[in-house]
Amino acid sequence: MKVEISRRRFLQGSVALTVAGGVSMTPASVLASAAKVEDIGKTKIVATLCEMCVNKCAVYAHVKNGIIKKLDPNPYFPKSRNMLCPRGNSGLASIYDEDRLKYPLIRDGEKGSGKFRRATWDEAYAYIGEKLTKILDEEKDNRSTVAFCAGEGMAEHTFKNFYTGFGSAHFLNHASLCLATTVSGYSLTIGGYGQSDLENANYVIMAGANRAEAIVTPDTMDFFKRTKGRGAKLVTVDPRFTNTAAKSDKWLGINVGTDLAFVLALTYVVLKEGIYNKDFVEKHFNDFETYKNHVISNGYTPEWAEKITGINADDIYEVARDFMKHAPQSIYYQGRRTTWSKNDFQLRRAQAIFSALGGGIDIKGGICFGKKIPMEGHEVPSPIYDQSEPRIDSTEAAVVGGSGTWVGFRNKVLEGRAEYPIRALFNYKHNPMQNMPNSKKTEEFLKKLDLVVTIDTMPSDTVMLSDVILPECTYLERTDPAKVYGGIEPAIVQRNKVVDPMYESKPIIDIMRGLTEKISKPLFEITKKYDEEVQDAIKEDGEEATYEEFDLTLAFKQTQEELNHHAVSKHPGAAESLHEKGVFYPNMDKWFKKINVNEYEYYPESEKAYSVRNGKFKTPSGKIECNLSSLTKRGIDAMPTWKKEYEMVIPDGQFRFVTGRHAQFTQSGTANNKMLLDLVPTNYLWINKRVAARMGIKFGDELEVASSVGKTRIKAYPTEKIGLDTVFFIHGFGNYSEELTLAHNNGGRDSNIIEDSIEPMHGATCLHDTIVEIRKV
Amino acid sequence: MARYGMALDYKSCINCRACESACKAENGVLPGRDNYRIWVGQKEIEGQFPKLSISSLTYQPSQCQHCDNAPCQQVCPTNATYYDENGVVRVNPEQCILCTYCINACPYDARYIDDRTVTVDKCNFCSDTRLANGETTTACQATCPTKVRTFGDLDDPNSDISKLLEKREYKQIKEHLGTKPKLFYLL
Numbered sequence: 001m002k003v004e005i006s007r008r009r010f011l012q013g014s015v016a017l018t019v020a021g022g023v024s025m026t027p028a029s030v031l032a033s034a035a036k037v038e039d040i041g042k043t044k045i046v047a048t049l050c051e052m053c054v055n056k057c058a059v060y061a062h063v064k065n066g067i068i069k070k071l072d073p074n075p076y077f078p079k080s081r082n083m084l085c086p087r088g089n090s091g092l093a094s095i096y097d098e099d100r101l102k103y104p105l106i107r108d109g110e111k112g113s114g115k116f117r118r119a120t121w122d123e124a125y126a127y128i129g130e131k132l133t134k135i136l137d138e139e140k141d142n143r144s145t146v147a148f149c150a151g152e153g154m155a156e157h158t159f160k161n162f163y164t165g166f167g168s169a170h171f172l173n174h175a176s177l178c179l180a181t182t183v184s185g186y187s188l189t190i191g192g193y194g195q196s197d198l199e200n201a202n203y204v205i206m207a208g209a210n211r212a213e214a215i216v217t218p219d220t221m222d223f224f225k226r227t228k229g230r231g232a233k234l235v236t237v238d239p240r241f242t243n244t245a246a247k248s249d250k251w252l253g254i255n256v257g258t259d260l261a262f263v264l265a266l267t268y269v270v271l272k273e274g275i276y277n278k279d280f281v282e283k284h285f286n287d288f289e290t291y292k293n294h295v296i297s298n299g300y301t302p303e304w305a306e307k308i309t310g311i312n313a314d315d316i317y318e319v320a321r322d323f324m325k326h327a328p329q330s331i332y333y334q335g336r337r338t339t340w341s342k343n344d345f346q347l348r349r350a351q352a353i354f355s356a357l358g359g360g361i362d363i364k365g366g367i368c369f370g371k372k373i374p375m376e377g378h379e380v381p382s383p384i385y386d387q388s389e390p391r392i393d394s395t396e397a398a399v400v401g402g403s404g405t406w407v408g409f410r411n412k413v414l415e416g417r418a419e420y421p422i423r424a425l426f427n428y429k430h431n432p433m434q435n436m437p438n439s440k441k442t443e444e445f446l447k448k449l450d451l452v453v454t455i456d457t458m459p460s461d462t463v464m465l466s467d468v469i470l471p472e473c474t475y476l477e478r479t480d481p482a483k484v485y486g487g488i489e490p491a492i493v494q495r496n497k498v499v500d501p502m503y504e505s506k507p508i509i510d511i512m513r514g515l516t517e518k519i520s521k522p523l524f525e526i527t528k529k530y531d532e533e534v535q536d537a538i539k540e541d542g543e544e545a546t547y548e549e550f551d552l553t554l555a556f557k558q559t560q561e562e563l564n565h566h567a568v569s570k571h572p573g574a575a576e577s578l579h580e581k582g583v584f585y586p587n588m589d590k591w592f593k594k595i596n597v598n599e600y601e602y603y604p605e606s607e608k609a610y611s612v613r614n615g616k617f618k619t620p621s622g623k624i625e626c627n628l629s630s631l632t633k634r635g636i637d638a639m640p641t642w643k644k645e646y647e648m649v650i651p652d653g654q655f656r657f658v659t660g661r662h663a664q665f666t667q668s669g670t671a672n673n674k675m676l677l678d679l680v681p682t683n684y685l686w687i688n689k690r691v692a693a694r695m696g697i698k699f700g701d702e703l704e705v706a707s708s709v710g711k712t713r714i715k716a717y718p719t720e721k722i723g724l725d726t727v728f729f730i731h732g733f734g735n736y737s738e739e740l741t742l743a744h745n746n747g748g749r750d751s752n753i754i755e756d757s758i759e760p761m762h763g764a765t766c767l768h769d770t771i772v773e774i775r776k777v
Numbered sequence: 778m779a780r781y782g783m784a785l786d787y788k789s790c791i792n793c794r795a796c797e798s799a800c801k802a803e804n805g806v807l808p809g810r811d812n813y814r815i816w817v818g819q820k821e822i823e824g825q826f827p828k829l830s831i832s833s834l835t836y837q838p839s840q841c842q843h844c845d846n847a848p849c850q851q852v853c854p855t856n857a858t859y860y861d862e863n864g865v866v867r868v869n870p871e872q873c874i875l876c877t878y879c880i881n882a883c884p885y886d887a888r889y890i891d892d893r894t895v896t897v898d899k900c901n902f903c904s905d906t907r908l909a910n911g912e913t914t915t916a917c918q919a920t921c922p923t924k925v926r927t928f929g930d931l932d933d934p935n936s937d938i939s940k941l942l943e944k945r946e947y948k949q950i951k952e953h954l955g956t957k958p959k960l961f962y963l964l
Contacts (some may be wrong), residue, residue, distance in 0.1 A: 073919055083921060083924070085793055085922055086794050086795045086798040089920060090802075212791035220791065220923070221924075224791050224923045228788045241829055245831070246836070247791065248831065250831075251829070251831060253827035310827070597914060597928075598918070598924040598937075599924070663794070664793070675798055675801070720821075720825050720826045
């Protein structure tokens, strides 16, 4: 973004630097202009919600003279349990990042050249309107030629209202790059993804899930107070020795991509030895005998699994028996980012069935489904466009849901197989350049589109390949839709604006309002031209009445504060509580108690929603589904089955690559955060110590990691925490964008080297199916 | 008047380092790998994959031990290091001449040089930023996801920390040096 920086802007930037660098250095006189006169010198505390990752922890922001000085945990939210992780603390460096997107920009050079010109909001809206009407005119109002994608977040809903009104079939989000397989695997089997009750479970298998590093609330906080001989037994199954492994009673270093064989062998043991919860199985299992015969007749013994997984048969026997000994307070933890290998959906099914064999479903200490608190809806127009075509990516996997298969979609477009052209992309805070494997293809895809509009806070790699950039303010500068978090202890929460948006940035709802006011009418003109249904309607009801259904501005007429007020209008005191505390749940004033300096009670034990299903699970049969025969006609196994093709051979001298996360960074979104980089300056390649020694690789050596699709450079970390044929590094580093001054070219980039294959059920990516070569450079 | 100390349920530490970032933000500690008042100690794991010793990898959250018998205080030639009325070991930057005797004397390596004041700095239990305002917790305690820390008055038998030390066994670090540290690692 080569834009001129005025003196005033520069000053804002330098102030921000000081705030992040050290609170005591802030020159009050420089900052005073940002605060109201009567507030100067006083500290104001605003209750809000974090957005440094997906958990939405409750936060208190301390504001003095218009500047946020400190972020502290806000104790009221049962899910976040009065804490703030390193990323939560580092929100300060996110709002005061000098590299933030500051004003609207329009591309002013070749795509990817990084040249943009500064524009006014009106100019940017007009530019988008012009391009869109041209595209839709050429495509005869096939709205699906314009795709929409969004990163996870509370305001994703606001952006989605725009998508709904626009009428495209294409919405894409992180699901197919993240949790699609586990959510559906558990839902189709036990009737919901559920919430593992780690406050009360006595035995937990965490396989691939790394809750000591990839923090999920309240799981992380509930569980690690109880591990290490303090109530809960933990078995960690992971090809790496993670921080979670360090907290476990047993760690099993499994071969990558073989978890399904491990679970099938556990199942074999409990079925063969008859140590499952017979009462639960009798009452709540559908097609149990079929599954039992399947597992036993296929010979999924621990001895068989040992050869595939690398885990000793004795360990498998022990874990299976121990699990059932502690059942029903035993859980095979669902996991979250589960796009690993081709068999992922079947793996999650097998886990869910195994967990259910212990009876630990819908029960305290097992997988619970919890309760929700009702909220009022907000009606938005959902017009039907006659010319809109169905999704193009539905052919790429057996079941493609509302959030699509990102890789399937991208590749179909690139390979010229799409039934009609995809011309434009609206992108809300999503970074496909980093989050999708094979960056080269993503770059080609983005360059191929006639219009890419990106709304974001930071100049990410995807932002740099966009045509129009609309700067959103950070989460500390906006109020977001109030939302209910269901669970054992449900609550409604609301992100409250802490300070006014800096620069010319705006909250998403304001951006949507401004944009739709500009483009709604011209777009309707295109529909009028091509849509016979609309033409008939106009004849019958008149243009004004017909347009009302297509009026894109209606969803954004009210302010977010008004919408939130309405959303909780049925609950007396809720709006006030959300404003003051950021949190509301019925009886909160009565039930919320401070127990001691570290602990709070949110719900009395008798009011916690551990069991809610009354013996009827939300599956077609109302029971645990062992055998989904309806899937076979879509080419998907009805029961989890191991196949020879799942056994990947790793050639000598090469490695299987795995990726993951840790507690200090959230994917690529925090890559430029000064406070987090202070904790962890870059990522490193984990390589086995003995292998590294053989290859002459020492700590800190610069390596090139190459696969069939690309390469990246990264420093070496030789360690025994990983096996001989596996290598690993943290996702989110190695950004291309030169506008991210700290993140640019910092560390290794996994999206360059991961091959872009997808699994057959939902078209979710297989992030752990890549073989790489390594050389010292 | 109090006698502040801290109990650490260190087995709960997941090495997320929230305490480190909260401390830096709270106390205005400059960025940089050598600048810190608080840290999580760990060693490289023992054994060979896949036969690794789980118990060899523990995380030890640490900071100034606020010794009752502090070597840093004894060696300071200008009395810049002193005990305040709450038993907290403090540094007065006005009196510090950066002789660095204290840095060498501290058996816990808890001190560093603040490049702005060019004096020695260390943990002071958030005395200026929190305790002075009537708050009763430190930033590191408040932010911790797994609630490792309990801060409080050791002289008050009803404080959370006193009650905890009453019922739980604990160990102290380098106790044999006679420093009488006020950080207690719960077993």
